[in-house]
Amino acid sequence: MKPDLKAIFKQIEKVQEELEKVQAELEKKTVTEEAGGGMVKVTANGKREIIKIEIDKEVVNPDDVEMLEDLLVAAVNKALQSADKMINEEIAKATSGLLPGLGGLPFGFPGFKA
Numbered sequence: 100m101k102p103d104l105k106a107i108f109k110q111i112e113k114v115q116e117e118l119e120k121v122q123a124e125l126e127k128k129t130v131t132e133e134a135g136g137g138m139v140k141v142t143a144n145g146k147r148e149i150i151k152i153e154i155d156k157e158v159v160n161p162d163d164v165e166m167l168e169d170l171l172v173a174a175v176n177k178a179l180q181s182a183d184k185m186i187n188e189e190i191a192k193a194t195s196g197l198l199p200g201l202g203g204l205p206f207g208f209p210g211f212k213a
Contacts, residue, residue, distance in 0.1 A: 117193040130185055132177035134170040141174040143182040145189070149175060 125145025133140045138158040142151040152174075158167055 114194055118190065121189050121193045125186060125189055128185060128189075130178060130181040132174055132181055134173035134177065139167070139170040139174045141171075141178040143175075143178040145182060145186055147179060147182050147186070149178065 122145075128145045129142050129150065131140055131142040131151075135155075135158060138155040140151075140153040141149060144150050152171070154167070154171075158170065160166070
């Protein structure tokens with residue numbers, strides 16, 4: 100029995116449409132992570148862009164710039180990891196059941212981790 104190519108292509112189109120919707124929605128969604136007990140907060144969106152950084156005045160010390168740099172790196176990395184998780188969860192929700200055998204996740208989507 101030959102696979103129904105028309106049905107397969109319809110499913111692929113449907114997945115593509117769903118992914119476009121998800122991408123548009125993810126641009127509006129954000130995650131915020133912190134480091135140093137909340138002294139540094141970083142907000143990222145679903146496009147993996149850093150859109151806001153908040154730094155508590157107490158952590159700004161000209162004699163210890165290295166600590167602030169470390170806190171910024173930690174908070175940015177946490178925010179990007181949370182953004183990746185959010186992206187993958189939204190993609191999984193949108194594509195579940197659309198392409199059986201692929202686990203609901205499209206390969207090659209930015210932020211996708213196997």
